[in-house]
Amino acid sequence: MPVITIEWLEGRSARQKAQLARAITEAFVEAAKVSPEQVWIVFRDVARADWAMGGKLLSDR
Amino acid sequence: MPVITIEWLEGRSARQKAQLARAITEAFVEAAKVSPEQVWIVFRDVARADWAMGGKLLSDR
Amino acid sequence: MPVITIEWLEGRSARQKAQLARAITEAFVEAAKVSPEQVWIVFRDVARADWAMGGKLLSDR
Amino acid sequence: MPVITIEWLEGRSARQKAQLARAITEAFVEAAKVSPEQVWIVFRDVARADWAMGGKLLSDR
Amino acid sequence: MPVITIEWLEGRSARQKAQLARAITEAFVEAAKVSPEQVWIVFRDVARADWAMGGKLLSDR
Amino acid sequence: MPVITIEWLEGRSARQKAQLARAITEAFVEAAKVSPEQVWIVFRDVARADWAMGGKLLSDR
Incomplete structure (x- = not known):
């Protein structure tokens, strides 16, 4: 019944997501x-x- | 005051969303x-x- | 597959939740x-x- | 340690987000x-x- | 229209929350x-x- | 940088949470x-x- 939500920076591959899901x-x-x-x-x-x-968007760091 | 969040698979039409919202x-x-x-x-x-x-991305099932 | 989350002020009864769930x-x-x-x-x-x-906790309004 | 999530309508600029983040x-x-x-x-x-x-998608109002 | 959610460790006072809300x-x-x-x-x-x-509940650190 | 949120039914022990966190x-x-x-x-x-x-609160099933 758990719902697990993963919020992270974009850029990971489908393969990494599949490995984590498993x-x-x-x-x-x-x-x-x-x-x-x-x-x-x-x-x-x-x-x-x-x-x-740290008060800054990562795109500006 | 309720905030209702609906998380589901993409692919539903604007019409379905409008019907649900109502x-x-x-x-x-x-x-x-x-x-x-x-x-x-x-x-x-x-x-x-x-x-x-079930441990697998839906795109891999 | 939808996961629906309802965030609202406490104080509703189990009966109201049951009616909404249905x-x-x-x-x-x-x-x-x-x-x-x-x-x-x-x-x-x-x-x-x-x-x-409006910038104020509801408990302070 | 706080995680702050801001959910709002799209259309704000990077500059507005940067100002808010700060x-x-x-x-x-x-x-x-x-x-x-x-x-x-x-x-x-x-x-x-x-x-x-109000029961309507904002795109339909 | 923004909904801002703040997730953090318990223990802050109502006064701190009021100050942040403002x-x-x-x-x-x-x-x-x-x-x-x-x-x-x-x-x-x-x-x-x-x-x-770091892989540990904060209550165990 | 990932923030992982786990939403599930209450009743798990601190030990189960610690094992999962690890x-x-x-x-x-x-x-x-x-x-x-x-x-x-x-x-x-x-x-x-x-x-x-299934349209019913788990406490009513």
Whole structure:
């Protein structure tokens, strides 16, 4: 039943997302005894122009 | 005052979103006595490459 | 597959939530042809001390 | 440590986002004594076709 | 129209939240020309047992 | 830089959360080459009275 949301900078490959989806799902199955089909994972790629740290957009750093 | 967020797979039409916006707003007005203008709804379309179930991205299933 | 999140002020009853869950789910089944079991709805009750409008916490208005 | 998410209608400029990032970060440093590098801000631009108020998509109003 | 969500560790006072609500709202009014009443801010206090960094819950560090 | 949010039913133990935090962080370090300290994970426990599936609150099923 978990809904896992991953918010990060855009630029990762489909392969990296697939690897993470597999590893995270396995972790939930093992630690929380949920069925893999119940693990929903959503990736949200954020542009550098939409993420700020230290008071500055990453696109300006 | 409710903020309703809908996260789902991309591919729905503007007409489907308009129909849902109307029905959901009516449901809140009826069940929660809020004014329609106070019901804010945000749709977030997610690509199949960004949604995983069962440990796999939907674009790989 | 939709995940619907409802963020609003605390104080609504279980009955109001149940009524909304039913109405929203029906709206998705009708407008988006999803199965009811695939419609996940999460309510997030927010205290008046944690919601601000017009620059003021609602608990201070 | 705060993660600040800003969800609003698309159409704002990079300059407006930069100005907001700076002002919000300063507000957290002053009010909450956090280090600027610990203040993470994410902007999520929403299309008018994905935002409804009063039961209507903004693109239909 | 912005919805601003602040996710951080619990423990801040109502006074700090009020100060932030005021400063953030002013920043949006100035930078984005929105009306103060349209600026909605939600604080989400997170327990140390529910926040992890470096692979460890903060309550275990 | 990833912010990972986990929304699930309340009732898991601190030990399960700690195990998941470790495994998810390792997965990001391996797949995405981020530093562990940059992986922020937030757990949001949801009561059965606040989660609906199939049009019914889980507390009513």
